[in-house]
Amino acid sequence: MENINNSDTSSNKKIILSGIQSTGELNIGHYFGAIKNWVKLQDDYINYLFVADMHAITVRQDPAALRRRSLEVAATYIACGINPEICTLFIQSHVPAHTQLAWVMNCYAMFGELSRMTQFKEKSEQHSDNINAGLFTYPALQAADILLYNANLVPVGLDQKQHLELARDIAVRFNSVYGDVFTIPEPYISKEKSAKINSLQEPIKKMSKSDSNINASVLLLDKTDDIIKKFRRAVTDSETEVRFAEGKDGINNLMTIYSCATGRAYDEIEREFSGKGYGDFKLAVGEAVVSVLEPIQKKFNGLMSDRAGLEKILKDGAEKAAHRANKTLAKVYKKIGFLQI
Ligand code: TYM
Numbered sequence: 001m002e003n004i005n006n007s008d009t010s011s012n013k014k015i016i017l018s019g020i021q022s023t024g025e026l027n028i029g030h031y032f033g034a035i036k037n038w039v040k041l042q043d044d045y046i047n048y049l050f051v052a053d054m055h056a057i058t059v060r061q062d063p064a065a066l067r068r069r070s071l072e073v074a075a076t077y078i079a080c081g082i083n084p085e086i087c088t089l090f091i092q093s094h095v096p097a098h099t100q101l102a103w104v105m106n107c108y109a110m111f112g113e114l115s116r117m118t119q120f121k122e123k124s125e126q127h128s129d130n131i132n133a134g135l136f137t138y139p140a141l142q143a144a145d146i147l148l149y150n151a152n153l154v155p156v157g158l159d160q161k162q163h164l165e166l167a168r169d170i171a172v173r174f175n176s177v178y179g180d181v182f183t184i185p186e187p188y189i190s191k192e193k194s195a196k197i198n199s200l201q202e203p204i205k206k207m208s209k210s211d212s213n214i215n216a217s218v219l220l221l222d223k224t225d226d227i228i229k230k231f232r233r234a235v236t237d238s239e240t241e242v243r244f245a246e247g248k249d250g251i252n253n254l255m256t257i258y259s260c261a262t263g264r265a266y267d268e269i270e271r272e273f274s275g276k277g278y279g280d281f282k283l284a285v286g287e288a289v290v291s292v293l294e295p296i297q298k299k300f301n302g303l304m305s306d307r308a309g310l311e312k313i314l315k316d317g318a319e320k321a322a323h324r325a326n327k328t329l330a331k332v333y334k335k336i337g338f339l340q341i
Contacts, residue, residue, distance in 0.1 A: 011046065013044065013045050013046045014045055014046070014152040014153060015045060015046045015047075015048065015149055015150060015151045015152050015153070015183075016038070016041060016042075016045040016046070016047045016048065016049075016151060016152070016153050016154070016155060016188075017047075017048040017049070017050075017145065017146055017149045017151035017154055017185075018034060018038060018048075018049055018050075018154055018155050018156060019049065019050040019051060019052040019055075019092065019145060020034065020035075020051065020052060020073055021051075021052040021053075021055045021056045021209075022051050022052065022053050022056050022066060022069040022070040022072075022073045023056045023059065023061065023069070023209055023210070024069070024209030024210065025069075025209065025219045025220070025221060026073065026076055026209070026219065026220045026221075027197075027207050027208075027209065027217040027218055027219050027220065028197055028207070028217075028218045028219075028220065028257065028260075028289060028293075029157065029196075029197035029206065029207040029208070029217075030157075030220070031080060031220060031292075031296075032194040032197055032257070032260040033156075033157030033158070033190070033194055033195055033196065033197055034155060034156055034157055035076070035077060035080045035081075035082070036080070036194070036260075037155040037188065037190060038077075038082060038087075038155055039080060039081035039082060041153075041155060041188070042082065042083060042086055042087055043086065045152075045153065046088075047082075047086065047087035047088065048087075048088050048090075048149045048151070048321055048324075049077055049082060049087050049088070049089050049090075050089070050090045050091065050092050050095075050145070050317075050321070051070050051073045051074050051090075051091045051092060052092050052145070053066060053070045053091055053092050053093050054092045054093050054098065054099065054141060055092070055138060055141060055142070056069075056070075057134065058123070058132065058134040058135040058138050059123065059126075059127050059130065059135070059210075060127075060130060070091055071304075071307070071310060071311075071314075072300075072304070074089055074091065074310060074313070074314055075300055075303040075304050075310055076220060076296075076300060077089060078299070078303055078310075078313075079296045079297070079299040079300035079303060080220075080296055084313045084317070088317045088320045088321050089313055089314060089317040090314055090317035090318040090320075090321045091314055091318065092145065094314070094315075094318035094321075094322075095318055095321050095322045095325055096322075097144075097148055097322060097325035097326055097328070097329045098141065098144050098145055098148065098325070099141070099144075100329055101144035101147065101148050101325075101328070101329055101332060102137075102140055102141040102143075102144040104144075104332055104336065105140040105141070105143045105144045105147070105170055106137050106140045108170050108173055108174050109137070109139065109140045109143065109166065109170055113139075113166055113169070114136055114137060114139060114140070114166075115136075116162075117138075117139055117162060117163065117166070118162060119138070119139075119159070119162070119163070120135060120136055120138065120139075123135055126210060139163045139166045139167070140170070142163050142166075142167060143163075143166060143167035143170045143171070146164075146167045146185050147167065147170075147171055147182045147183075147185070147328070148324070148325040148328045148329065149321075149324055149325065149328070150182065150183040150328060151183065151185045152183060152185065152186060153185065153186050153187075153188045154167075154185050154186070154187055154188060155187075155188040155189075156187060156188070156189060157189065157195050157196060157197075158189055158195040158196045159196065159206055160187070160189075161187055161189060164185065164187040165187075167185060168184055168185060171183070171184050171185070172184060178335040178336070179335070181328075181331060181332060181335055182328075192256075192259070192260075193252075193256040193259070194256065194259075194260045197253070197256065197257060197260070198249070198253040198256075199211060199213075199216040199217065199253075200215060200216055200217070200218070200230055200231070200233070200234040200235065200250075200253070201213050201215055201216040201233075201234075201235055202216065202235070203234075203235055203249040203250040203252070203253040204249050215230050215233050217230075218230055218231075218289060220293060220296060220297070220300075221297060221300065222293070224290050224294075227286050227289055227290050227293070228283065228286040228287070228290070230286075231254070231282045231283070231285050231286035231289070232279075232282050232283070232286070234250060234253075234254060234282060235250045236248075236250040236251055236254070236278050236282075237249075237250055237251060240277055240278060242255070242269065242270060242273035242274075242276070242278070242281045243270050244266045244269075244270070251278070251281075254281065254282065254285050255269050257285055257288075257289065258281075258284065258285045258288055261285070261288035261289050261291070261292045262288050
C-alpha cells in the first residue's frame with residue numbers, strides 16, 4: 001500500500017531528498033540535471049540534501065581530496081541557489097543511521113536485482129581491479145538514504161532512475177511484510193532533455209565526473225576561457241545547420257545545454273541560428289554557460305573562504321537530519337525484531 005500522503009509533522013509540505021557523490025569535480029550535468037531542480041522546488045518542500053561521501057568510497061579516493069571535495073560539493077549546493085535556512089544540508093557520513101539502515105536494506109535487496117544495475121556494470125568495467133562489495137550493494141545504501149527520511153520526491157537525472165526503482169521495490173517489499181513503514185518515493189526527473197547532459201566529445205555518452213578526457217565535461221568551476229575553448233572543440237557533425245534531429249547528437253546536446261542556460265525552446269534556437277554556422281553557435285553556447293556559471297563561482301569562492309560558516313551549516317544539518325533519520329531507524333529496528341531494552 002502506498003503511503004503517499006507523508007508530510008512533515010510541522011507543516012503540510014512533502015519531503016524531498018537528494019544527493020551527489022563527492023567523487024570528482026561537479027559539471028554542468030549535475031547542475032542542469034539535478035541541483036537546478038532542487039533550487040526550483042525548495043520553497044514548496046521540506047528538503048534534505050546531502051553529500052554522498054560514503055557512496056564515493058566505492059571507488060578508491062585520496063583521503064585529503066575526498067575531504068576537500070565533500071566541503072566543496074556542499075558549498076556548490078549553496079552557490080547554485082540552495083538556501084540553507086530552508087534546506088537541511090549534511091554530509092552522509094555524519095549521520096550514522098544511513099549505514100545502519102543500509103544493512104537492513106542489504107537484506108531486502110536481491111542479488112539478481114543488484115546484478116542488473118547498469119551503474120554497477122559500468123563501474124565494474126571502469127574499475128576492474130576493484131570490484132568491491134560496496135560497489136555491488138551501493139543501491140541498498142541509496143535506498144537507505146531515501147527511505148530514512150520518508151522522502152516523497154527524489155529529484156535526480158535520468159541515470160539514477162534504475163536506482164530509484166529499486167528503492168521503491170525494496171520499500172514495497174518491506175512494507176508488505178511489516179506494514180506501512182516506508183513512504184514509497186517518486187523520482188522527479190525533468191521531462192526536458194536536461195535530465196541527461198552528454199559529453200562534448202562523445203555526445204551519446206553522459207557527461208560524467210569519471211571521464212578522463214578534460215574536454216568532455218564543462219566543470220562548474222571552469223575558467224571562462226576554458227569553457228569557451230571546450231565548446232569550440234565540441235564534437236558536431238559534417239552538416240552546417242543548427243537543428244534538433246536524429247543523428248545530430250553533438251548539435252542536439254549543445255542545443256540542450258543552450259536551452260538549459262537560456263530557457264529558449266529548440267525551435268527558437270533553430271530560428272536564432274538559421275543561416276549561421278556551427279562556430280557562431282558554439283560561441284553562443286559557451287557564452288550562455290559562462291553567464292550562468294559566473295555568479296555561481298563568485299558565490300562559491302565566498303563560501304569557501306568562510307569555512308567555519310560552512311561547517312556550522314553542515315553540523316546543524318547533520319543534527320537535524322539525524323533526528324528525523326533515527327526515528328525511522330528505530331521504527332524499522334522494532335518492526336524487524338531487534339531486541340529493545
Ligand atoms: P551522481 O553523484 O553521479 O550525480 C548527482 C546527480 O546529478 C545527476 N547527473 C546528471 N544529470 C544530467 N546529466 C548528466 N550528465 C548528469 N550527471 C549526473 C544524477 O542523475 C544525480 O541526480 N547515486 C547518486 C547519488 C546518491 C543519491 C542518493 C541520489 C546517493 N544517494 C539518494 C538521490 C537519492 C549518484 O551517483 O549521483
